Amino acid sequence: xxxxxxxxxxxxxxxxxxxxxxxxxxxxxxxxxxxxxxxxxxxxxxxxxxxxxxxxxxxxxxxxxxxxxxxxxxxxxxxxxxxxxxxxxxxxxxxxxxxxxxxxxxxxxxxxxxxxxxxxxxxxxxxxxxxxxxxxxxxxxxxxxxxxxxxxxxxxxxxxxxxxxxxxxxxxxxxxxxx
Amino acid sequence: xxxxxxxxxxxxxxxxxxxxxxxxxxxxxxxxxxxxxxxxxxxxxxxxxxxxxxxxxxxxxxxxxxxxxxxxxxxxxxxxxxxxxxxxxxxxxxxxxxxxxxxxxxxxxxxxxxxxxxxxxxxxxxxxxxxxxxxxxxxxxxxxxxxxxxxxxxxxxxxxxxxxxxxxxxxxxxxxxxxxxxxxxxxxxxxxxxxxxxxxxxxxxxxxxxxxxxxxxxxxxxxxxxxxxxxxxxxxxxxxxxxxxxxxxxxxxxxxxxxxxxxxxxxxxxxxxxxxxxxxxxxxxxxxxxxxxxxxxxxxxxxxxxxxxxxxxxxxxx
Numbered sequence: 117x118x119x120x121x122x123x124x125x126x127x128x129x130x131x132x133x134x135x136x137x138x139x140x141x142x143x144x145x146x147x148x149x150x151x152x153x154x155x156x157x158x159x160x161x162x163x164x165x166x167x168x169x170x171x172x173x174x175x176x177x178x179x180x181x182x183x184x185x186x187x188x189x190x191x192x193x194x195x196x197x198x199x200x201x202x203x204x205x206x207x208x209x210x211x212x213x214x215x216x217x218x219x220x221x222x223x224x225x226x227x228x229x230x231x232x233x234x235x236x237x238x239x240x241x242x243x244x245x246x247x248x249x250x251x252x253x254x255x256x257x258x259x260x261x262x263x264x265x266x267x268x269x270x271x272x273x274x275x276x277x278x279x280x281x282x283x284x285x286x287x288x289x290x291x292x293x294x295x
Numbered sequence: 296x297x298x299x300x301x302x303x304x305x306x307x308x309x310x311x312x313x314x315x316x317x318x319x320x321x322x323x324x325x326x327x328x329x330x331x332x333x334x335x336x337x338x339x340x341x342x343x344x345x346x347x348x349x350x351x352x353x354x355x356x357x358x359x360x361x362x363x364x365x366x367x368x369x370x371x372x373x374x375x376x377x378x379x380x381x382x383x384x385x386x387x388x389x390x391x392x393x394x395x396x397x398x399x400x401x402x403x404x405x406x407x408x409x410x411x412x413x414x415x416x417x418x419x420x421x422x423x424x425x426x427x428x429x430x431x432x433x434x435x436x437x438x439x440x441x442x443x444x445x446x447x448x449x450x451x452x453x454x455x456x457x458x459x460x461x462x463x464x465x466x467x468x469x470x471x472x473x474x475x476x477x478x479x480x481x482x483x484x485x486x487x488x489x490x491x492x493x494x495x496x497x498x499x500x501x502x503x504x505x506x507x508x509x510x511x512x513x514x515x516x517x518x519x520x521x522x523x524x525x526x527x528x529x530x531x532x533x534x535x536x537x538x539x540x541x542x543x544x545x546x547x548x549x550x551x552x553x554x555x556x557x558x559x560x561x562x563x564x565x566x567x568x569x570x571x572x573x574x575x576x577x578x579x580x581x582x583x584x585x586x587x588x589x590x591x592x593x594x595x596x597x598x599x600x601x602x603x604x605x606x607x608x609x610x611x612x613x
Contacts, residue, residue, distance in 0.1 A: 170466075173439060173480060180477050181443070181470035185454045188463045203458040227390060258391055288390040288459070295455025 227289035235277035261287030400604035422449030424456035495603025545579035
């Protein structure tokens with residue numbers, strides 16, 4: 117599986133997806149001066165960000181090796197749907213206003229793969245809508261993962277404590293649950 | 296000696312060939328000390344990952360959670376850690392990549408390699424990634440680290456640890472490290488923490504007392520020869536290579552290095568540069584090996600209270 121530079125059309129689709137979800141300019145903030153590359157497989161396309169100077173190194177003979185990771189994992193596209201990778205979520209959190217804070221108990225539950233209930237929600241910025249993706253933090257400011265809101269901001273206060281607020285999309289607990 | 300070895304082996308649950316070798320290397324008293332040390336648990340240790348946070352912040356956070364830390368004298372980022380009632384892998388700080396649970400000898404291997412920011416470094420048997428992430432840490436994520444692992448499952452663990460620890464300067468390749476010359480990349484440094492029989496891990500894995508035969512050790516030694524040969528061929532003239540194993544077997548360590556030195560006069564052993572361990576053996580089993588092998592270091596359970604390890608630093612002269 118060779119490593120290829122992402123072509124401009126493909127990159128613009130990824131940029132649109134990320135910027136739509138997290139705000140204009142987020143993708144450029146993530147990318148900085150790195151080059152986006154892709155490793156294609158039958159199941160998915162995996163996108164990475166690498167220093168420009170690596171491109172020359174990658175003109176190497178890789179026939180005896182399979183590239184499993186390179187630089188910063190930006191995310192995967194599976195069946196036309198792009199999902200950001202866990203390693204970039206912390207930086208994403210610094211670039212977007214879509215951030216929520218959860219209680220200690222909620223944080224523990226979230227990092228076991230569970231979703232977020234109203235009773236765990238400590239802070240949510242106004243104006244967020246149902247379906248919007250949010251970066252999840254604990255009260256110490258640690259980035260825990262990514263969730264999708266299941267309710268509009270305006271309706272959160274009306275919810276019972278045991279009602280779902282945000283669905284877990286990915287979290288740092290995956291590092292011990294999956295790998 | 297054979298009868299004595301059989302008796303000791305039977306009493307302590309080892310295979311006789313192992314005890315026979317220990318008696319030849321150390322004599323009876325030290326062999327019994329070794330056996331006794333292997334019954335004692337190895338202290339848990341962590342490496343603070345400065346790619347994610349500072350040493351001070353990690354110490355403060357772990358202290359709040361009741362984790363007792365004690366500095367390792369020759370490792371700025373290494374600490375003995377007592378986690379009391381909590382698993383070392385269960386804390387948020389672990390998930391956040393603030394620390395890596397890692398043996399002291401493994402950390403010492405990477406400190407011996409001494410990788411620098413901006414260099415090209417190969418890690419030839421990289422999974423699960425403790426040493427890979429440590430190399431990236433010392434490189435401050437600058438330069439290029441090429442981590443190679445052949446095992447499909449273990450390569451996933453390697454990638455997971457790379458992501459968890461915030462490593463961004465690494466190319467992870469799955470494949471046979473013996474074929475690195477086909478990459479046509481000339482590294483400044485190479486770490487070969489070679490697959491081995493694990494004879495140094497008896498304190499951690501008591502099944503090792505009976506799970507490997509002499510044939511297994513010979514098989515490992517052959518693989519280690521091949522890997523070292525490939526590594527030396529691709530290393531930049533003037534470059535550095537560190538060879539290590541978690542085995543205490545001279546057959547996988549000093550004898551492998553002696554063989555390499557005889558085939559490659561351009562390769563020289565250099566001092567480790569850190570104060571740890573004891574000198575490697577130059578006369579194991581009565582063999583007369585290259586005297587410079589004494590510059591390599593061994594960790595031994597009965598002397599250091601750690602898993603057994605062998606570390607040898609070499610340069611390929613220009």
